[in-house]
Amino acid sequence: MAELLRLEQATIRFGGLTAVNAVDFAVNEGELCGLIGPNGAGKTTVFNLITGVYAPTSGRISFGGRDLRGLGVDGIVGLGIARTFQNIRLFGSLSVLDNVRAACNLHRATAPGHALLRLGAFRRDEAAIVARANELLEIFNLGRFRDAPARSLPYGEQRRLEIVRCLATRPRLLLLDEPAAGMNPTEKTELIRLIQQVRRQFNLSILLVEHSMRVVMGCCERIAVLDYGVKIAEGTPDQIRTDPKVIEAYLGEDHGSSLAHH
Amino acid sequence: MAEFLQQLLNGLSLGAIYALIALGYTMVYGVLRFINFAHSDVFMVGAFIGYFAGRIVPEGTLWGGLVVLLAAMAGCAVLGMLIERLAYRPLRGAPTLNVLITAIGVSLLLEYSGQVFFGAAPRTFPAILPSANFTLGGLVLSSNQLVVIVVAVLLMIGLELIVHRTKIGMAMRAVSLNPRAAQLVGVNNDVVISFTFGLGSALAAAGGVLYALNYPSIDPLMGVMPGLKAFVAAILGGIGNIPGAALGGLLLGVVETFVNGSQWSTYKDAIAFAILIVILLFRPAGLLGRATVEKV
Amino acid sequence: MPRPHVALLLALAAAYGVSHFPGGLDPYLLDVLTGIGINIILAVSLNLVNGYTGQFSLGHAGFMSVGAYLSSAVSLFVAPKLVGELSAAGEVTQGAVFLAALITGGFCAALAGLFVGVPSLRLRGDYLALVTLGFGEIIRVIFQNVEILGGALGLNAIPGSTTLTWVLAVAAVTVFVVHCLVDSTYGRGFLATRDDEIAAAAVGLNPTRYKIVAFVVAAFFAGVAGGLYAHFKLTITPTGFDFTRSIEIVVMVILGGMGNAVGVILAAVLLTVLPEVLRPIAEYRMILYSLLLVLLMLLRPQGLFNFPARRPRG
């Protein structure tokens, strides 16, 4: 399997706090990896480093062999890394369809000037984009909300819309930050199924941050564990479940019990 | 050399006034994270209160000057708190843009009310203080300049004491660091914000009276330019940073005075904005400010 | 033909028709209508920045003044050298010269927009408000100091080329361009930038680029509006394009409900007519304006002409 994403000694400091500390980690083509750790371990910060929201204080992050430094958030998406946000960041006043359309700009066939001329090429391009956006929305069963403003959606639907929006950028690697947060068990099962489905359908690699052990243990092939910004373990779900360091990190946390129960 | 020192002195006395106004911008920004556009008009109102009070007290006395200054400061403190209570508090938590537009509205309301009620024509500010010129070597220092510098320095020391030595000052700092956490540990944010507006407005009023003493002509739009420049000073020093505002004000006053004394004098009103653009390009956090990253 | 193009052609035809109105229009009405047209151009273009893209520019009058000065300079100084005495030239030549003047004014304003936008658009909204305001002041000071542009006295004897047809045609083009830009997949990027810049970047949009495009396009039309204004009033001064003028345009955008095209046009009409109606109490007009602004934000922040969106069907 070819290596897709690679973090080498990735480190970031905020003032005195080292939120991510010399993390080495890789995601291979087609893999579904988990990234777990107690609250404040630095998981979201790792996502922010990969997507260019923050620049690493030191270390190197590369994607498909290419160094990501200095590309900017939008440049990195262009290479094929899309993400969702832990604290949902949709375009609240835009309709559900327009949220997805906005994300289709990377693969627009016509230049902005065509919006004024509105020739055949432009209209075909727009029609294709809308069709594709609708298709993606249907996969996640969001078609019925098409014209509603995104902020009016129920919480779970908003999370799923964020995933749809990512898919519209045609990523190779999808970073999901707690996609199952706030969902009930039925919804979680459904979400796992959907994630597996789009992974196959769009040939994706996925890095998943999730507190729900049921979700992580249920679908990840490989898991890395962060604690206080340091990677303390990496391995298959079975290895992680029994790793003493991991159990210690989670002890005292309410997740400790859920880890043990599995 | 004497020429240079003279300009420096004039610059510092102008800068001290900018600094007084800039402090209000910076303090309000500290607790509420928004630019109080109406601040420059509070400065104007301060000068007008000074004008009317100055016609009651006898001219040319020190105590008269003190009364005028205190009256303006008290009046504007009340005005500032009133503005906050009526216009800004109902919008707490609303999008920045809405608050900003409201602030512009309040600013215009003060200016146009001023034009209707005081008339648009400039008025001559009474010579409240005894005046004399002191010469030191080749330097000429007018008593008004001296008063400006002394009063500004005293007020800034007072502010420093309030912010660092009193309970309310500590609460102010707490709110500016993290309003939610401050509330959790028992700080009443409303009181702190109200107090901040009062304090900032009092300083602006003092600035207004001092400005009017030195450039003895006032009108309802007099606040616009000094207000803008003081805002630039606040950014220059690092918005939200109190010593930064003082430093920025002094620097700006000096630069402007030197430009005014040069062949480029007709561009003196543009220089502040040129500085602003340069600062935003190269050091958006200001001289003493620290760059912050938004948490995502 | 796409619908926006049909609408544009109809509007242009109507604009042409107005000048051939039987018997001509009452001069006072003509004045008011021209004012309305110019304000529509200004408000609709500013709406692209303040409404759709969510940035807060307070310098629209500054861009207007750039357009006014530069287009007047073309008419007064450049054109006579190229085509000789304007009043002696044919109608087509006059029209071409005027068009060239307007476009020059627009381009210079757009250039100024680029110059102001690039440093400031990376920053928070309220900084932009002040930088644009400051820019307006710088522009004023510069025009006051440039002798060939009349210095503090300004320019006068500008040819009166502006007709209602010109104004309405440019207004139609402005509405068309802004509408077409925004109503497209590309244009969703302006709105996305307004709603959440970080999320916009995270789906591959470049928020800074969108802001600059919005700013430059808006500045262009403000410049053209300035040109129309100058060739309508026949004399301009540096102080004629001050902060209050910018505020007037901003109020139109806010009153119309930022990002609501029809609302903004209605507001532009209303706020041009209102001062005419309020002429007897002219001195209170600006007090009314500012009160309106504050009350609007407190009571109806979505604008006068903006109504709640449909509820989701789900």
Ligand SMILES: Nc1ncnc2c1ncn2[C@@H]1O[C@H](COP(=O)(O)OP(=O)(O)OP(=O)(O)O)[C@@H](O)[C@H]1O
């Ligand atoms: N922009 C920032 N400035 C300062 N500190 C930050 C910033 N972003 C993150 N941190 C700190 O870095 C640490 C790691 O935060 P992060 O959000 O990555 O944790 P997490 O593992 O995602 O936790 P959770 O499970 O709660 O989402 C925390 O202590 C957080 O406060």
Ligand SMILES: [Mg+2]
């Ligand atoms: Mg997190």
